[in-house]
Amino acid sequence: MTITATPPGRSSTTRDTRRPSHLPAGTGLRAPGPGASKRQRRRADALQALVWLTAITGIAFMIQSGAFLNSGMWGWLAMISRALGIVAAVMMLAQLLLASRAPWIDRAIGHDKAIMLHTEYGVTSVVVMLLHIATVTVADSHVAGTNPASQLIAYWSYGWFLAWALVSLAATLVVLVTSFASARARIPYHKWHAIHLLSYISIALAVPHQFLQGETFRQMGVAWWFWFVLWAGSGAAFLYWRVVKPIAVNRRHHLSVSSVRRETDGSVTITLGGRGVRRIGVRSGQFLNVAFGRWAFMKEMHPYSLSAAPGDTLRITVKPLGDASSALARLKPGTAAWIEGPLGIFTHESRTGRDLLLVGAGIGVTPLRALLEDAPAWGAISVVVRGRSRAEVPLIDEIQHLASARGARYAELLGRRGTTWGTTERPVSLVGTVARPKDTDLYICGPVEWGLQVEADARAAGIPDHAIHREEFAW
Missing domain, CATH: 3.40.50.80 (Nucleotide-binding domain of ferredoxin-NADP reductase (FNR) module)
Structure with a gap:
């Protein structure tokens, strides 16, 4: 094959290296150099290294608070359980940030890699959390002179924050079980997605016991502020980019369907219009999560790539492969649209x-x-x-x-x-x-x-x- 081939009866043209008239002079794009991709790779590596550095710092604060004062095997087991809890907490923080869709994460590693890491850290956090609960339960049951099962039940009476932590564990296990490939294949995506949202609720339920039960937080010292800033920052990023920003964008631009066209191959091209669409900042190669219709913001979102360069309108082309995509052919001009994004670095x-x-x-x-x-x-x-x-x-x-x-x-x-x-x-x-x-x-x-x-x-x-x-x- 040569990539200069053209179909029979169609002429090829000579490459014109001048800037085409349809490309604005002020695009802000410059001729590329190898440094751009190297910077992206460095940022991706730095992001993952930062996760483990944060865990190490948290464990250091734990040791500084007197973790080594407990002697003997059971004291060591209690210390290990606390260290495991810290690692699980850091993995949860990473999950929140990676799922926040913050632009700086998208630029650093791309949306697809962020979701992949989010999944990896999610699995890691569950495994480490289970180890944390198992070790702390065994250690505490030895001190209390009871068996681990009785000790686990007894945690319900230790305070509301530990009861919340146990509810968090139950919610996490539900998410884990439904995430296995065999289970996920049997569950419609919209139901699986609703169940998956429990993971964020479980994170919120687990946080209080870290501050109210952990010995590192008995006084509001440096360690307390370290964790407070991490949790507040991650939670704020998640809420802003997943909730506040989409609401603001959709209220500002009032997107709706301008036209619907069925293509010869059976796909459907949908053009979205609204107020000041250019200011949304979408770039060619990116995609949007989109839902249509009344109360669209409450519906299941689907990712669609732009099929034309963005301008005063946004255009997507969808192949009818399932119930949701097949229904798009029946959309009428004026139908409301709700978007999240833009997402991706395929630009x-x-x-x-x-x-x-x-x-x-x-x-x-x-x-x-x-x-x-x-x-x-x-x-x-x-x-x-x-x-x-x-x-x-x-x-x-x-x-x-x-x-x-x-x-x-x-x-x-x-x-x-x-x-x-x-x-x-x-x-x-x-x-x-x-x-x-x-x-x-x-x-x-x-x-x-x-x-x-x-x-x-x-x-x-x-x-x-x-x-x-x-x-x-x-x-």
């Missing part, structure tokens, strides 16, 4: 090279169409579209027209899936076909397994890891 700001290669399959071509529309004219642009047939690829005529207008190299890979990420009739590889692999940014969007094949091929072709952009959209 031109992540670029590190001069050349641009866009590779998309199926509905995954929609964010690439938006990226193509306002791609800065730094270097050569190439576009590869994959599908079983032209009739099954959404917006394919728009993409080809934009590629021609931008002077981009354009290729279509149409047919049955083969052993490569191409087709059975046309096996493909980027090896030897990318002119300047070290200076090329690759954006991939499509089915997960297919995208991984493209990513592996890109590495073999010499495109650096930091220049390969593949974002899996997650709630």
